[in-house]
Amino acid sequence: MIDHAHDLASVQEATDRLLTAVAKLDNASVARPSRLPDWTVGHVLAHLARNADALTNVLDGHRMYASGEARDADIARDAPRPLDTQLTDLRESDARFRARGAEPADWTRTVELRNGVTDTAARVPFRRWGEVELHHVDLGIGYELEDLPEEFTEREIDFLAARFLAHPDVPATRITDGTRAWHTGRQASRPEVTVTGRPADLLGWLAGRRGEAVLDVSGGTLPALPPL
Template sequence: MATLRAATDSLLDRAARLGSLGDDAVRAPSALPGWTRGHVLAHLARNADALVNVLSGRPMYASAEARDADIAAGAPRPLAEQLDDVRASAARLAQTAGAIPADGWSARCELRGGVTDVMARIPFRRLVEVELHHVDLDAGYTLDQLPADFVNREIDFLTARFAGNEQVPPLSLSAPDGTTWTTGAPPSDGDRVLVTGAPYALMGWLAGRTTGTGVRAEGGAVLPTLPPL
């Protein structure tokens, strides 16, 4: 939670600098196709409230349609209103998390689409939202500026998520320091496509933030297109 607070403050500080460009800055495109910066900020606020629901034992969102409608409705707001919303919703999440007893974090909870996890993973899931959407704001924070500990933990999470997925060929990922990960479908012949790159580049590719910038498939193999998360 302390790491999450620091990441949220960093995002708010950078987003506030957009104010020098006027409210048109929040209506400008983000790095996410079809979303403005306002969409990104509105999503972050509503995601915090959705995680309050999760930690409180309620459905994460009333429905997929309601989630999308809330983001669309919040996107055009002035920057100052957006920042106040992100800040207040983050405070509600922190307050809810602070009220959970130590032995309560081991309980299971339900997220979107029937996905379940232990409560203790919720702060990291929120950290992923904050860090990646900070990059998505396209306001000067880039993948290579993400904290190394976060990047490695997110690669662990994403490779576990793609493990056994028949839409993903058998992959072995390798960073310059020798750290390796495996993911994708089980190899029928024991071989995996070796993909190399700096950890932030590998994570950006796995997270769908790039199509492979800074990574390469070795041995003449073609870098595969990953399915959406």
């Protein structure tokens, strides 16, 4: 069962780690490239702040973003801001999200995210936790997939494997770290491909952040996954 209160506490811990690390940067660092194509460090920080507000909208029963174009425009607008402004915005938007999450609510209700995706309200804090952890890695400032909390890594692998389950363009795939196993892709009586690797590397592949070089693939080639 999803424990939204536990996940909200994990969001706070992850955000505190992020803010502590980013506070050691300078204004010049905001303009340098991140690990995401065409995005600077400032773009990633702006996205994290706006995503917190967007998920607050979701919990309030509103549209996550006014539109895809508005989302992109807000990130582009906020990306060049000085470091202290970025930090304040991220801290305050995170506080708004967690305050909304702490209010009494029906956590079994269905909420709508982007592109018509729906989920239970109780899973929204975990989705926010994923945003903070993975984008901390994307900043390229010394926090790596191997540094992610073990609980988060395992649950995010679960989440992403389920996201691609029954996807017609992904072959039936068994994913394993040698101890645990997950399945994704098309439904079949037996997997077409087996992907083996360390948890951090498996997560990196599922999240579009690492490729075949760090994984052992048998039965075929490493499946190409749809974008998140």
